[in-house]
Amino acid sequence: MSHLPAPDVTDQQLVAQVLGGNTAAFAQLVRRTEGLVTQLVFKLVRHPADRPDLAQEVYLKVFKNLAGFKFQAKLSTWVGQIAYNTCLHYLEKKQLVLLDPAEPAPDDPAPAGRRAPPQLVAGPAYDPEAALFDQDLAGILGAAIEQLPPLYRTLVALYHQQELSYEEIGQITSLPDGTVKNYLFRARKLLKQRLLATYHRDDL
Template sequence: MRTQPPSVLTDQQLVAQVLGGDTAAFGQLVQRTQGLVTQLVFKMIRHPADRPDLAQEVYLKVFKNLAGFKFQAKFSTWVGQVTYNTCLHYLEKKQLVLLDPTEPAPAAAVEDGRRAPPPLVAGPETDPETALFDQDLTDILSAAIEQLPPLYRTLIALYHQQELSYEEIAQITSLPDGTVKNYLFRARKQLKQHLLARYQRTDL
């Protein structure tokens, strides 16, 4: 019987192979989740020197606890949860905050009526001048996002860049769905206020 290449195997099949002694299959699981892990670590942790060690710690924990994962959620969601908790522990140990404690408690969820995460900037255009303008906007937006609290940066990355659902983000962060929606609303509001304060409307 012909063996299927790792790229076409499901996460569950790859996990079974790892647990059966095929440690090479773990590399495929890393490839499938490293984008999510990188996003979380980079948005939650400001100190660049600590990021590689934290990412390594995440995958060590994933490997160590793989046998206990029962696929009650997507594998990537579980890895995201391990990453989030690892970064949270780091912040607590360094006495750093994920969100300013002066932030008011979330009120009722703000429903935006969308199911698919909307892009924060327009997609690429074929016109070089337009593409350059879009890149400038992307750079401006990225710089503004970095001014947000770590939790807001993280939620924006998960929703707009990783395109995760509210439910998946809630599972990763252990926050209620309504709180995720509310914090995302606040993050966008702060982002807009920062951009309007930093740049003239005609510059954007």
């Protein structure tokens, strides 16, 4: 019979319970790591129809290889590494690129066509217009991030949304810390350029 693990159970205890045949423990492992796996799959894979199968493949690999996990990294980091490599294999199989060599350099001229988002004025207390403005900016930023190359948008999500360290990101992607920092710098610079190419500086 499977017993539901305590919420504060350690990674080591959780793994031991899974290996002991506790299916509820594996469900908790999935809950602990599904946010990270979802970010990786969604940022690396464009086609929505392929994402559920990839996520399922990730957790099948996790279950199959869990006995060999040596706790040299956090459990979530190890699962993230499996997710990242699974997506890389998918991209290679589909002959899709992780970082497009034709991607314009951050200092390249920006495309024409500038527009301004709606002008909304914030008040001293809660202001529906101010809230709408914040949502508008969040939507603008999110849309711009999605236009970055897969590797860039993945690193941005891991660092800014999952709040992982350079070291943890390096463990997941097998990239040196310096390369992670460099790619994040390029991603932010490209993101800023694209935003300024579309919106006036004062509107952001």
